[in-house]
Amino acid sequence: MKPSKDISRLIEIMAALRDPKTGCPWDLDQDFSSIAPYTIEEAYEVLDAIQRNDMHDLREELGDLLLQVVFHARMAEEAGSFSFGDVVEAITTKMVRRHPHVFGDAEAREAGMAKGMWERIKAEEKAERRARRGSDGEPRRGYLDEVAIALPALTRALKLQEKAARVGFDWGAARPILAKIEEEIGELREAMDEGRQEAVAEEFGDLLFALVNLGRHLNVDPEAALRDTNEKFRRRFHAVESGLEAQGKILAEASLEEMEALWQSAKKAE
Numbered sequence: 001m002k003p004s005k006d007i008s009r010l011i012e013i014m015a016a017l018r019d020p021k022t023g024c025p026w027d028l029d030q031d032f033s034s035i036a037p038y039t040i041e042e043a044y045e046v047l048d049a050i051q052r053n054d055m056h057d058l059r060e061e062l063g064d065l066l067l068q069v070v071f072h073a074r075m076a077e078e079a080g081s082f083s084f085g086d087v088v089e090a091i092t093t094k095m096v097r098r099h100p101h102v103f104g105d106a107e108a109r110e111a112g113m114a115k116g117m118w119e120r121i122k123a124e125e126k127a128e129r130r131a132r133r134g135s136d137g138e139p140r141r142g143y144l145d146e147v148a149i150a151l152p153a154l155t156r157a158l159k160l161q162e163k164a165a166r167v168g169f170d171w172g173a174a175r176p177i178l179a180k181i182e183e184e185i186g187e188l189r190e191a192m193d194e195g196r197q198e199a200v201a202e203e204f205g206d207l208l209f210a211l212v213n214l215g216r217h218l219n220v221d222p223e224a225a226l227r228d229t230n231e232k233f234r235r236r237f238h239a240v241e242s243g244l245e246a247q248g249k250i251l252a253e254a255s256l257e258e259m260e261a262l263w264q265s266a267k268k269a270e
Helices: 007-017 032-051 055-078 084-098 106-111 117-135 153-165 175-194 197-217 222-246 256-269
Strands: none
Touching (some): 032 055, 084 117, 197 222
């Protein structure tokens, strides 16, 4: 089977890999749950390539992510639920519906993107989904239940807060949240002093949630901010390591004071 730029070839390849008689044993052994972690991993590798501005890697990682979509769609088709074509139809339907100012009739295009139109259309779609669940006898989900559980925790906290804010459940400004953060620090300190580990974990989570809320009001994305700080830490620690190597030492041989001095030097250098 030859490579191709046609998506149908990738679908054929996945079907061959999942063939019960001649397919790949590993691919045949997978299900939605076992593949899900790879799907998340591939999405992060796409983000990594973007941040490194590596277009060659981005092309490769987007292909890996596309494979995940095809893989899930193939398993769904085998189960009689939907096919890859249905996935394409669903997203094209959604994009056309959400952009009446681009794909609508002449009147809609002339009117342009009215304020609140995007949210109104999304709300209509969600109402339809909730109605379908109810008609199928499934319990209707709450307002915040549509925020995906599998999101990174900081991102999910942000999405939950943003969604609650849309119905008025929100702080009016950033500064009052600082007092909430100080309150959470006090409760965390109290739990630590009392040696209550479960309470420590809970209060620590409350503190993180409050910090995400502050970032939201300051227009700072918590995931991006922490990602930048992680990279800054890695960069400065590498400078510490390089400084020790210049002295003929390794990390395991250095004292905390020596490493701290090199850390401060790296910080000043930046």
